[in-house]
Amino acid sequence: MATILITGANRGLGLDFCRQYAQDNWQVIACCRQPENATELNQLAAQYKNVSVFALDMDDFSQIEQLAVKLSDMSIDVLLNNAGVYGDDAAHRFGNLDYQTWQHTLSTNVFAPVKMIETFLPHVARSEQKKVVAMSSLMGSIADNTSGGSILYRSSKSALNAAMKSIAIELQAKHIAVLILHPGWVRTDMGGSNAPMEIPQSVSHMRDTIANFTLAQTGEFQRYDGQVLPW
Numbered sequence: 001m002a003t004i005l006i007t008g009a010n011r012g013l014g015l016d017f018c019r020q021y022a023q024d025n026w027q028v029i030a031c032c033r034q035p036e037n038a039t040e041l042n043q044l045a046a047q048y049k050n051v052s053v054f055a056l057d058m059d060d061f062s063q064i065e066q067l068a069v070k071l072s073d074m075s076i077d078v079l080l081n082n083a084g085v086y087g088d089d090a091a092h093r094f095g096n097l098d099y100q101t102w103q104h105t106l107s108t109n110v111f112a113p114v115k116m117i118e119t120f121l122p123h124v125a126r127s128e129q130k131k132v133v134a135m136s137s138l139m140g141s142i143a144d145n146t147s148g149g150s151i152l153y154r155s156s157k158s159a160l161n162a163a164m165k166s167i168a169i170e171l172q173a174k175h176i177a178v179l180i181l182h183p184g185w186v187r188t189d190m191g192g193s194n195a196p197m198e199i200p201q202s203v204s205h206m207r208d209t210i211a212n213f214t215l216a217q218t219g220e221f222q223r224y225d226g227q228v229l230p231w
């Protein structure tokens with residue numbers, strides 16, 4: 001049975017990844033900040049014995065290290081760094097930026113996924129599939145940015161992409177493939193109600209893309225359906 005670790009597993013894309021991988025008989029390590037409040041995820045774990053829920057606040061590196069020790073006897077085929085924050089808000093546009101929130105956004109969207117890879121590298125390295133997935137965004141594409149705005153979010157995802165590209169090169173010798181993924185604009189709390197894509201549709205596409213992804217493609221920035229995106 002293949003194993004996946006998913007961060008931000010209590011809602012949005014993360015929750016549906018848990019559901020779909022559980023239904024497909026994967027071992028799902030579902031991580032979220034407050035398991036005691038994760039009603040839907042706990043219902044899923046009650047329904048599927050292959051789903052285990054763990055507390056993990058990505059901003060707390062000691063929690064990341066403690067979880068790695070707790071899971072030290074496990075192999076992780078796919079490390080899915082899904083958790084993320086948007087950061088920007090209408091009251092703090094350019095001219096009145098909130099630098100503390102920017103720092104927090106970088107911490108959650110960039111430092112934490114990198115720390116996850118550093119910490120869980122042994123778990124991934126001894127697995128069969130050896131894949132790391134970073135949930136990025138087309139908003140991190142500098143080439144695609146024609147509308148501006150969202151400085152906190154855009155810069156965090158651009159930085160995530162840059163870090164993942166270097167890590168992909170670093171990990172190639174260990175046969176670990178790094179996929180940088182854009183889920184589309186999806187109807188979640190972050191995506192909002194105007195988003196054109198439903199969660200299960202995006203997740204289903206992304207699961208196919210992750211399954212088809214090979215070491216030869218490592219470091220690529222791909223859309224949910226596998227189309228390569230501009231940096």
Ligand SMILES: NC(=O)c1ccc[n+]([C@@H]2O[C@H](COP(=O)([O-])OP(=O)(O)OC[C@H]3O[C@@H](n4cnc5c(N)ncnc54)[C@H](OP(=O)(O)O)[C@@H]3O)[C@@H](O)[C@H]2O)c1
Binds near residue numbers: 058135189
């Ligand atoms: N939806 C879209 O259209 C879209 C487009 C492009 C990229 N993305 C990316 O896709 C990923 C998932 O987004 P989503 O739309 O599902 O967002 P969402 O519905 O807002 O969910 C975000 C998830 O991240 C978790 N999270 C935030 N900060 C965390 C932290 N410090 N530690 C642990 N978990 C944390 C949240 O947990 P809490 O419930 O505890 O807050 C929640 O589970 C994000 O990386 C996002 O940037 C989304």
